[in-house]
């Protein structure tokens with residue numbers, strides 16, 4: 001697995017997304033409780049724009065989700081699955097080491 | 107050519123030919139009965155798309171995409187082990203060996219075969235110089251071809267003035283063509299309408315600028331002089347047209363069945379019995395290709411019933427039969443209501459009719475009543491379909507007619523016996539597309555459905571043509587009420603409170619952040635419902651900076667970046683222009699900023715200027731310049747005070763009785779920045795001519811000789827509501843006092859996303875109660891409401907100014923956290939001298955030329 005450094009954990013706000021560009025790939029990063037970081041695609045397949053990092057983060061039925069800012073569908077941060085429609089977005093592994101955030105993007 | 111043969115494996119195999127609306131419905135029935143556990147299911151469709159909603163095909167011209175109109179996804183088929191082959195036409199059937207041959211030569215064995223091949227548009231054999239620029243109207247491909255040609259045409263002609271022909275005419279008109287309809291019969295919609303109904307419709311449609319030629323037969327088509335075609339009519343006249351669209355009826359697609367030697371009708375159609383079996387017992391035919399009792403059904407509802415019957419016969423075997431279907435229809439054609447029920451032509455012996463005809467309004471209604479006057483046999487409606495639902499229920503359920511049946515079609519005399527949903531029997535059909543009765547809906551509600559959405563999911567009602575949606579809602583509400591169900595008012599899974607209760611908790615317990623509220627009164631982490639709601643309440647009560655670290659995650663993207671997100675992820679910028687008054691310097695400054703940042707500019711419906719196409723990282727720079735030029739945020743992004751529209755008023759206008767612009771600016775300056783349950787709009791007019799449209803605003807003010815009249819709780823938008831006159835002839839001071847109180851009372855008590863109009867409609871005691879609270883201070887709240895408003899006024903800040911002075915907040919306006927690159931998916935093209943977002947197709951071309 002090839003992890004790329006993205007930013008420091010303190011660059012991310014709790015429960016607020018941020019976009020990153022890694023190898024030409026737009027990624028939405030989300031820091032939730034206990035410094036857990038999720039990395040999913042920034043591309044909203046329904047709204048067709050790179051905006052998922054700008055949605056509201058929360059949990060539904062115990063799973064962390066982001067609501068697309070365009071048409072409000074929810075995407076699971078752990079699986080990338082859309083809860084309302086039969087689509088999903090890519091997810092990548094991420095890790096936090098010595099306060100630095102890394103994402104594994106090929 | 108190498109071909110393969112696909113023999114049957116361990117499970118018997120069902121092969122479905124045709125993946126149109128009915129073919130797909132059949133597959134859904136199989137899945138519902140778990141047939142995939144015992145059968146292999148293969149579907150072949152000639153079109154390259156998975157099943158789509160042909161009934162709403164025309165929406166393809168008004169913005170719907172192929173995906174929007176899809177009835178399902180390949181994923182859904184895959185999940186349920188249905189093998190789907192798009193773009194695969196079945197070329198032949200060999201019944202003795204139980205095989206079908208595909209166009210590509212492959213041979214597939216079947217145990218049971220289902221033909222759902224639909225129909226094809228009939229093109230009359232008219233002698234013509236060319237088949238170019240002639241079209242039909244049935245598939246996405248047809249519409250793509252039509253659109254391409256229309257782009258270079260001026261005149262379009264539809265041959266055929268039936269249901270579909272008029273729908274196609276509407277499409278031509280919306281594509282900007284001079285539109286003609288040529289109908290062979292002496293009237294439009296000859297099947298559904300009687301002569302007077304047809305004439306009324308013709309007048310209305312001509313009034314809309316579509317030329318209608320009835321009683322007109324085409325002799326031949328030759329090359330035109332001013333257009334591509336010239337149509338010569340048998341009456342000696344002719345018509346020049348660039349394109350011709352044939353909509354002269356449909357013919358069942360029975361070619362496969364014929365070649366396989368299955369029985370077909372004299373005028374086409376695959377003969378089926380009550381179980382939809384053809385003359386071969388293991389071959390079924392359903393939908394528009396099937397001929398039952400010498401009849402073809404050209405509507406989707408009967409096709410769906412056939413799909414159910416055929417699936418039942420093969421899988422569940424409960425003995426369901428197809429027993430014919432009701433062909434009543436209601437439509438909006440070119441904006442004209444048309445409805446036809448049952449025996450519209452009064453063919454039943456002994457039947458009598460009642461007619462209402464208003465030529466001036468273009469309304470025509472007829473009911474056909476049984477000899478003894480007790481039952482409704484049929485009806486024709488033109489011009490106003492609000493009578494349709496009730497008439498259809500009388501017809502379908504054989505309900506006894508009232509003593510004066512004519513009252514059912516007379517205009518609002520007040521004594522028409524409205525047929526409440528209570529009066530409908532349990533067997534009453536509510537949704538004919540999916541055959542859902544009132545009893546089915548009651549059952550769904552009894553099983554726990556507590557909203558229209560739930561009932562739709564459980565019964566599929568209102569998911570076909572959609573014509574029954576209004577009736578469905580009434581029935582669901584009625585059933586819920588009957589069960590005494592209390593619909594949960596919790597705002598979401600994280601808080602078991604209403605918005606009003608949360609407001610109270612935040613205020614009384616002086617809670618200042620979402621985290622505190624969650625710890626003391628909620629659970630989990632929150633979501634996109636409770637976060638913005640609480641964010642808005644915190645702002646209404648404490649008015650802290652919304653981008654504070656503890657609030658920023660609560661904001662919808664618009665509030666989070668203090669701008670409105672557009673479809674491509676860029677933002678729009680709206681500076682406040684109080685009362686719509688702006689200096690030339692202001693205009694120039696805005697123009698210069700727009701030019702510098704290459705923004706699209708437009709005058710909004712709220713009397714200000716919107717600048718579109720700003721990237722996230724440009725927003726602070728743009729606002730820096732606007733603020734330097736003296737502007738403030740317009741908060742077009744928030745659930746907050748928007749604009750105060752004004753007319754020019756007594757300063758200039760010869761009729762004005764007071765300074766409406768001055769008052770509008772005073773109001774806007776006072777309430778700007780106030781966040782509420784939803785957006786809040788105002789207007790001030792200088793006299794009763796009402797040029798500022800104050801009566802359509804949340805707060806409307808109209809000048810009188812003696813002061814101001816105050817109107818409250820109006821709404822434009824989706825469901826317009828005229829504002830109520832709240833108080834008259836107020837002084838400036840009283841006007842402001844009352845507005846303070848009304849608005850703050852709304853902010854404290856409304857539901858989330860409830861405009862003042864809906865709030866008022868749900869307020870127990872209504873307008874009188876609100877007057878009591880605000881004018882007579884019946885709750886003793888007046889002072890508190892005013893103080894709360896004064897707090898908001900005193901703590902106003904221009905959020906953009908604060909942001910520009912806050913390096914921490916500014917850091918968030920970067921496209922990417924790790925680079926200064928731009929989003930390369932954001933692309934613009936020019937139109938009418940300004941930018942606009944590129945379409946997906948344009949984007950792919952732009953990216954291709956760059957790389």
Ligand code: SRM
Pocket residue numbers: 670671672678679680708709710711712713714715716742748749751785787802803820821822823824825861
């Ligand atoms: C820009 C503007 C259209 C224009 O080019 O003229 C506009 C644009 C939007 N309107 Fe509007 N409305 C605009 C005037 C209006 C008006 C006219 C008016 O205010 O006099 C109305 C009807 C009056 C009313 O609200 O009662 C109007 C009724 C709506 C509604 C329906 C509200 C309702 O209660 O039914 C929505 C949807 C909503 O708010 O849920 C909406 C929502 C929107 C949204 C926010 C839709 C969205 O989510 O993207 C649009 C984004 C604004 C943007 O990107 O800047 N807009 N919208 C107008 C901005 C006025 C301004 O200066 O702030």
Ligand SMILES: Cc1cc2nc3c(=O)[nH]c(=O)nc-3n(C[C@H](O)[C@H](O)[C@H](O)COP(=O)(O)OP(=O)(O)OC[C@H]3O[C@@H](n4cnc5c(N)ncnc54)[C@H](O)[C@@H]3O)c2cc1C
Pocket residue numbers: 123124125126127128129130150151152153160161162163164194195196197222223224225243244245270273359362392393394395403404405406407409571
């Ligand atoms: C513009 C328009 C508006 C309409 N409005 C209404 C309305 O308001 N209300 C209403 O009830 N109905 C309406 N209809 C009619 C409704 O769409 C049809 O009744 C319904 O689609 C019939 O479904 P079907 O599956 O029998 O046929 P179709 O939907 O036509 O599907 C048949 C499918 O089979 C495929 N096929 C044919 N032969 C083969 C073969 N040999 N191999 C493989 N595939 C094959 C075809 O390509 C097609 O995709 C409208 C139709 C149109 C075109």
Ligand code: SF4
Pocket residue numbers: 753754755756759760761762763766791792793794795796797798
């Ligand atoms: S509302 Fe009256 S004062 Fe205002 S512009 Fe119209 S006519 Fe003039």
Ligand code: FES
Pocket residue numbers: 536537538539540567568569570571572573574575
């Ligand atoms: S009647 Fe067509 S969806 Fe219900």
